[in-house]
Amino acid sequence: MRLSRYFLPVLKETPSEAQIVSHRLMLRAGMIKQAAAGIYSWLPLGFKVLRKLENIVHEEQTRAGHIAIQMPILQSADLWRESGRYDDYGQEMLRMQDRHGRDMLYTPTAEELVTDIFRGHVSSYKDLPLTLYQIQWKFRDEIRPRFGVMRGREFYMKDGYNFDLTKEDALHAYNRHLVSYLRTYERMGLQAIPMRADSGPIGGDNTHEFLVLADTGESEVFYDSDVVNLSLANVGNGLDSLNYDSHEDMQAIANFFTSTYARTDETHDPKIFESQVPEERRRVARGIEVGQIFYFGTKYSEAMGATVQGPDGKPVPVHMGSHGIGVSRLIGAIIEASHDDKGIIWPEGVTPFHCGIVNLKQGDEEADAACDKLYSALTALGLEPLYDDRKERAGGKFATMDLIGLPWRITVGPRGLKNGVVELTCRRTGESEELSPEAAVTKIAEIYEGIA
């Protein structure tokens, strides 16, 4: 993309409404524009990152054997009356009526809808296990939305629902989700720690939240410092050997990640904390919740008659769980975890453009030609560069690139070209090296091998 043809309304000054760093940077980098309290339009750069995250979620869900569907944003209240949640769910649920006076609601979650789909089409244990998920806009009418997309009223969320014959199978689904979520976050360049949590209005005993450590997090968390060293890379034979069908493998990985003490304030137990964790490893910090998994058994299947016939011919209610990843919120979390005073620093896995190209002397024949050549070479390799071809001064171009956070930048100017070199700069470290344009392209390609 050429910047002169793009729509990137960056701001030099911070809008006064934004308090926390991710919100400020998202506004300044022209990613979002507030439409109402807690409701945002996604501008091209923000939309691009949102799509990147969505793709990663889809890929990892597919890998785990889960199946994508799409359910409506507006639901009828009838199903919620059937489960009993219409009255239980408080003011967070946005309710409305259609022209016929029928009660409708803007989806905050979809256990009822998906259970209705299931009961209408699945009647045999032979069709299990089944996990359906969607990535869809949700709405919760928060009393006080804040922190930009981290706590908006409208948010983009992956929500998945497993249907299993037995509790044991459903717990395998639970573990499978835990592992697929860990993979998802790792690909996004995040460390999200599974912590024992409270189940809230969804109900159920078995639940973990995934938290990204950040000072601006909304939850207080307590953990053993060892937990931050855990990584999928040091599990078994590594990332690519994961066998999602193996109950044993999934259980082992789940145990590996959840046996070290890590809890939110909801479930924190000082006695266990102090007896289990040596003093020098006890940590109290804040975290941003970016996902949660639940096993809640037959709560909805019983209430809504979602049963299958078992091998013995008798109908049994299915065991269910639900699992969510806050996709739009993740953008805020990533920025909170990855920025400096100049702007955002995108991890390679989620960056909206793989590489920036800065032409220091727009209009200079040699520099223009060199930039065009770099642009085509990168594009030909399937990479997406953002070429700043505006007639701006170097300082302005650098400031924009730093703000929007592309992890790599190629700087092209007449001075370097005289010696046959361009400059490749890493956003994260600030380190630069001079090399030939060809070598720069090769290096970028190597960096993104296996990611893009």
Added chain:
RNA sequence: CGGGGCGUGGCGCAGUCUGGUAGCGCACCUGUUUUGGGUACAGGGGGUCGUAGGUUCGAAUCCUGCCGCCCCGACCA
């Protein structure tokens, strides 16, 4: 929802106390200049001052209602 604050060009703000018909910086447009980390100068476009009503010869400014947004708290993926 309790407490506090704010609505003035796209963004950040001054002007409101003490009414006299709107200003600054950034951004934008034009030109000159400059060009390797937000160059300098000159010229220019853009605002029913959130909204409705009231007071007044006259309202961004005073009074009342309403709407919107932000912060702290309770609540929450």
